[in-house]
Amino acid sequence: MALQDAILAALSNGESSGYDMAKAFDVTVSNFWTASPQQLYRELDKMETAGLIEAQVVQQVKRPNKRLFSLTDRGREELRNFTVRAPKPTAIRDELLVQVEAMNLGDAAAIAANVQDKLAASESKLQRYERSQSNLLEGRSEQTFLSEADHLGPYLTLARGITFEQENIRWCEFVLTTLADRTATL
Structure with missing residues (x-):
């Protein structure tokens, strides 16, 4: 998935400034895209x-002007096309898992500290x-929310982020308990 698709999806919920979108990416969209x-x-x-989005300049007093972005018809069509494509299989790429895999030759205490972090x-x-x-x-x-909400996508992706975390x-906790148990028996 390209960043473009995540932005189109975010804008499908309404117009946004770049600043507000960056905040939203940090809080909500970050559960599936960074x-x-x-x-x-x-x-x-x-x-x-x-031509996928358009910006409207909003004049502000005592602040720089901001641009509010919204989807164009072409952007909506691109988003529709994205939603019908079969997604690629998810692959885990996690540096911490590589460290844990190499624990027998690595610094177990440092790896445990990384797991704790x-x-x-x-x-x-x-x-x-x-x-x-x-x-x-x-x-x-x-x-009630799921039966009444206008936009289900943000909630459903947030639910996935909660489950993931x-x-x-x-x-x-499993790794840390296992390492503590191993250390106690040595």
């Missing part, structure tokens, strides 16, 4: 040039995702 603000702005410029990062991200979930639900039950936490 991009630096610089990558995002470069891609927005390319997409505008290609991953655990802390996943716990933090899970808390952020759960706050986002609470904000989306606005006091409604999940069942819960599994990361479970795996990190």
